[in-house]
Amino acid sequence: MSPSSETAREGSRLVIVESPAKAKTIKGYLGPGYVVEASVGHIRDLPNGAAEVPAAYEGQSWARLGVNVDADFEPIYVVNTDKRQQVAKLKKLLKDADELFLATDEDREGEAIAWHLQEVLQPKVPVRRMVFHEITKDAIQSAVANPRELNQRLVDAQETRRILDRLYGYEVSPVLWKKVGPKLSAGRVQSVATRLVVERERERRAFRSASYWDVLGTFDTGRAGDATDPRTVNARLVGLDGKRVATGRDFGPDGQLRNRDVLHVDEVGARALAAALGSAAFAVRAVERKPYRRSPYAPFRTTTLQQEASRKLGLGAKATMQVAQKLYENGFITYMRTDSTTLSDTAVTAARAQVRELYGAEYLPDAPRSYAGKVKNAQEAHEAIRPSGDRFRTPAETGLTGDQFRLYELIWMRTVASQMKDAVGQSVTVRIGGTAAEAENLPGRDAEFTASGKIITFHGFLKAYVEGSDDPDAELDDRERRLPMVEEGDPLTATELTPEGHATKPPARYTEASLVKELEEREIGRPSTYASIIGTILDRGYVFKKGTALVPSFIAFAVVGLLENHFGRLVDYDFTAKMEDDLDRIARGETESVPWLRRFYFGEDTPDGGDHLEGLKALVTDLGAIDAREVNSFPVGDGIVLRVGRYGPYVERGDKRADVPSDLPPDELTVEKAEELLDKPTDDYVLGTDPASGHLIVAKHGRYGPYVTEVLPEPEAPAAEPEPAADEAPEKTAGTAKKAPARKTAKKTAKKAAAKGPKPRTASLLKSMSLDTVTLEDALKLFSLPRVVGVDPQSGEEITAQNGRFGPYLKKGTDSRSLENEDQLFTVTLDEALAIYAQPKKRGRTAAKPPLKELGNDPVSGQPVVVKDGRFGPYVTDGETNATIRVGDSVDTITPERAYELLAERRAQGPAPKKRAAAKKAPAKKAPARKTAASKKAPAKKAT
Numbered sequence: 038m039s040p041s042s043e044t045a046r047e048g049s050r051l052v053i054v055e056s057p058a059k060a061k062t063i064k065g066y067l068g069p070g071y072v073v074e075a076s077v078g079h080i081r082d083l084p085n086g087a088a089e090v091p092a093a094y095e096g097q098s099w100a101r102l103g104v105n106v107d108a109d110f111e112p113i114y115v116v117n118t119d120k121r122q123q124v125a126k127l128k129k130l131l132k133d134a135d136e137l138f139l140a141t142d143e144d145r146e147g148e149a150i151a152w153h154l155q156e157v158l159q160p161k162v163p164v165r166r167m168v169f170h171e172i173t174k175d176a177i178q179s180a181v182a183n184p185r186e187l188n189q190r191l192v193d194a195q196e197t198r199r200i201l202d203r204l205y206g207y208e209v210s211p212v213l214w215k216k217v218g219p220k221l222s223a224g225r226v227q228s229v230a231t232r233l234v235v236e237r238e239r240e241r242r243a244f245r246s247a248s249y250w251d252v253l254g255t256f257d258t259g260r261a262g263d264a265t266d267p268r269t270v271n272a273r274l275v276g277l278d279g280k281r282v283a284t285g286r287d288f289g290p291d292g293q294l295r296n297r298d299v300l301h302v303d304e305v306g307a308r309a310l311a312a313a314l315g316s317a318a319f320a321v322r323a324v325e326r327k328p329y330r331r332s333p334y335a336p337f338r339t340t341t342l343q344q345e346a347s348r349k350l351g352l353g354a355k356a357t358m359q360v361a362q363k364l365y366e367n368g369f370i371t372y373m374r375t376d377s378t379t380l381s382d383t384a385v386t387a388a389r390a391q392v393r394e395l396y397g398a399e400y401l402p403d404a405p406r407s408y409a410g411k412v413k414n415a416q417e418a419h420e421a422i423r424p425s426g427d428r429f430r431t432p433a434e435t436g437l438t439g440d441q442f443r444l445y446e447l448i449w450m451r452t453v454a455s456q457m458k459d460a461v462g463q464s465v466t467v468r469i470g471g472t473a474a475e476a477e478n479l480p481g482r483d484a485e486f487t488a489s490g491k492i493i494t495f496h497g498f499l500k501a502y503v504e505g506s507d508d509p510d511a512e513l514d515d516r517e518r519r520l521p522m523v524e525e526g527d528p529l530t531a532t533e534l535t536p537e538g539h540a541t542k543p544p545a546r547y548t549e550a551s552l553v554k555e556l557e558e559r560e561i562g563r564p565s566t567y568a569s570i571i572g573t574i575l576d577r578g579y580v581f582k583k584g585t586a587l588v589p590s591f592i593a594f595a596v597v598g599l600l601e602n603h604f605g606r607l608v609d610y611d612f613t614a615k616m617e618d619d620l621d622r623i624a625r626g627e628t629e630s631v632p633w634l635r636r637f638y639f640g641e642d643t644p645d646g647g648d649h650l651e652g653l654k655a656l657v658t659d660l661g662a663i664d665a666r667e668v669n670s671f672p673v674g675d676g677i678v679l680r681v682g683r684y685g686p687y688v689e690r691g692d693k694r695a696d697v698p699s700d701l702p703p704d705e706l707t708v709e710k711a712e713e714l715l716d717k718p719t720d721d722y723v724l725g726t727d728p729a730s731g732h733l734i735v736a737k738h739g740r741y742g743p744y745v746t747e748v749l750p751e752p753e754a755p756a757a758e759p760e761p762a763a764d765e766a767p768e769k770t771a772g773t774a775k776k777a778p779a780r781k782t783a784k785k786t787a788k789k790a791a792a793k794g795p796k797p798r799t800a801s802l803l804k805s806m807s808l809d810t811v812t813l814e815d816a817l818k819l820f821s822l823p824r825v826v827g828v829d830p831q832s833g834e835e836i837t838a839q840n841g842r843f844g845p846y847l848k849k850g851t852d853s854r855s856l857e858n859e860d861q862l863f864t865v866t867l868d869e870a871l872a873i874y875a876q877p878k879k880r881g882r883t884a885a886k887p888p889l890k891e892l893g894n895d896p897v898s899g900q901p902v903v904v905k906d907g908r909f910g911p912y913v914t915d916g917e918t919n920a921t922i923r924v925g926d927s928v929d930t931i932t933p934e935r936a937y938e939l940l941a942e943r944r945a946q947g948p949a950p951k952k953r954a955a956a957k958k959a960p961a962k963k964a965p966a967r968k969t970a971a972s973k974k975a976p977a978k979k980a981t
Contacts, residue, residue: 051136051138358373464491675708
């Protein structure tokens with residue numbers, strides 16, 4: 038019997054966890070006498086909008102916030118609409134139980150959920166707080182036997198964080214609606230994360246590339262070589278006449294050399310030097326050997342797991358956490374939201390046992406390894422993320438498949454490797470010198486080349502695990518480069534000298550992995566929230582992906598610019614990190630919540646009597662200084678300005694404007710690109726005048742593709758009142774009740790329609806047509822569609838030829854049949870149409886369309902991944918999972934790795950929920966008046 042279908046029996050214990058999957062697993066470990074049910078996440082929260090604000094608080098100035106800022110920031114809590122049925126079920130189960138165990142996760146969020154459950158359920162039986170870090174039989178039974186009390190400090194810290202985020206979001210977001218555009222949001226961490234991405238793009242826009250040259254030489258020792266002692270060595274020019282040759286790090290972002298003590302070699306000099314060195318005698322000038330040692334990486338915590346899953350498995354932060362959640366709930370790994378790198382004694386013993394068993398005793402250090410936490414304010418009392426149990430299951434023993442197998446394998450390998458010996462070896466640097474013959478254009482004559490190598494004599498932990506890198510060009514720890522066994526003074530012969538040009542590159546865009554790393558290093562936000570933060574900025578359209586890179590949209594530039602100029606403190610990196618410190622101090626009981634919130638919201642006077650430090654309330658009150666047009670305008674150059682408009686970004690110069698593609702990365706909007714967009718024909722293509730109607734016929738670029746339409750004369754209409762300017766538009770504040778519009782009468786509707794006049798004829802171009810070649814004759818033929826072909830003599834139904842989303846077709850009543858080509862739209866006869874209908878209707882397509890692109894085999898399913906053209910645009914599929922191609926990706930540029938990532942994210946979401954049939958409504962009965970919770974007198978404390 039599943040946990041959700043049980044009824045609590047007299048004398049039983051009710052255990053409440055967060056998810057149904059976890060409930061099912063735990064029930065199997067507890068057995069009879071326990072009923073395990075899920076809360077399905079949070080059951081109570083601040084009201085989301087005016088409709089959820091209890092009637093007792095309506096009309097209060099602070100009600101829209103859901104927080105009484107005038108009464109010590111007292112929050113209003115309401116049971117979520119979609120959780121009322123579950124709450125009723127929990128109350129029913131509790132009636133028959135004699136003990137309640139709150140078994141939510143042991144972190145701030147889990148502690149708060151447990152507190153909310155206690156507040157809402159109001160149990161009359163003893164309440165125990167049951168905590169565990171892994172879902173194994175021993176861990177669950179130990180948690181039942183050793184319960185604790187609720188940690189009120191953790192609850193207060195989470196509540197303060199929730200109130201802070203509500204004040205920030207509900208006060209600042211409406212400013213963005215008013216000054217930038219609708220459906221935007223601001224947040225304590227999401228806005229700072231967006232700023233990081235925007236600032237990196239600003240650096241890329243301002244970046245100017247510099248070119249520099251050097252020489253790559255291949256030098257021969259003159260003796261026979263083998264795998265351990267190669268005959269030749271490749272070395273690169275590093276010095277001329279005692280001066281170091283400039284490399285990319287010597288140039289600034291402006292393309293200028295910032296180090297004047299180095300020698301900048303250009304193409305002419307490099308080619309002259311390579312030619313002059315052809316006859317030079319070379320010898321080894323120095324050999325430097327140093328011991329090499331690399332220690333294992335610490336076991337995974339939340340952020341390092343997200344980073345490695347991104348690098349190695351192509352999983353985004355959100356998908357990683359979704360897969361990890363399933364592994365945890367099914368008992369395969371320990372809790373996946375943790376700042377800790379500590380392993381329990383049980384875990385260390387299990388890891389060391391597997392090292393001995395799988396790799397041999399020589400790979401096992403004498404003493405267990407321990408790892409100190411490096412994360413400031415790490416408040417979670419968990420272990421690192423590791424395989425669960427006192428004996429780790431190898432990946433092959435788990436029976437897992439797909440992303441769950443790959444992520445478990447990653448966690449298992451990292452955990453085992455953390456208890457292995459160091460990798461040791463030797464690093465070698467060889468310096469080679471020679472003197473060039475006299476020649477013109479030489480930047481110098483005495484040339485010095487350098488080669489570096491690494492030999493690993495004992496791989497140690499590298500046998501089990503090698504950490505990835507965000508830099509695709511970086512050399513990984515297990516990479517060896519063997520150099521010839523040479524000594525100082527040994528002669529060498531240059532067999533090849535190749536001049537090579539290089540160009541400095543702009544700073545790389547953030548990926549999900551590197552953005553998570555940056556946020557953590559700046560101590561902004563919590564590791565457990567990074568996945569949702571990245572998901573939010575992607576969903577809001579502030580950021581889109583190009584491959585794995587995070588690219589800011591132009592609207593993100595507008596939002597960040599407004600926040601920097603008018604709410605600078607709120608998006609200041611140090612201030613945001615200090616807020617995180619303060620929240621942790623509240624959790625530790627070192628400071629109080631209410632005074633801190635009061636300072637943040639209302640402001641404070643500085644201790645030295647200086648200027649008053651403005652609070653959030655004052656910042657959002659004075660909006661007159663914010664010029665909406667200025668906020669949404671960015672100079673491109675040469676008199677061209679980019680503007681962020683209601684329908685997307687566009688460039689403008691004088692009275693000429695052009696739309697900017699939404700997936701164009703901002704650093705690619707150069708003056709040249711803007712000129713190209715402005716010069717691109719965007720005006721109507723005038724095709725001529727319809728001889729029948731006398732109306733002008735034009736072809737246009739449309740949102741859904743090219744089309745033709747007729748230009749009708751403007752109807753006479755009364756002058757309309759001007760629309761409010763952008764900075765005067767009514768504010769769409771979250772939580773404010775909307776005034777219902779007055780109903781339009783039929784008379785008013787008819788009058789309005791008459792004022793509008795007839796609609797112009799419009800038709801999309803056929804696939805065989807283009808704006809450059811479409812003619813007036815083509816347009817008039819398109820206007821004839823749908824064309825009446827004739828009437829079916831048997832049924833009396835009219836048959837028409839029409840052009841649709843999936844191509845040309847015939848329609849008779851509800852029966853549609855495809856036509857073979859577009860020409861038939863205008864040529865098919867009634868007899869031909871009847872012959873088509875006489876054939877049995879073909880189910881499905883006669884032949885599958887060939888894929889648009891092939892991308893190799895998916896690492897999870899092993900099936901070939903292809904790009905196909907679907908009903909809603911191109912998508913990638915492995916035959917089992919389909920994933921839509923996102924903004925920023927295209928059929929031409931999508932890489933196999935990006936396709937695998939999209940498929941992984943789609944799998945992590947699980948199957949799409951099936952639509953439930955609408956229940957038939959019973960005849961309405963007049964119900965007696967019932968008192969709602971909102972109509973009762975509001976309690977002095979938090980409302981439930």
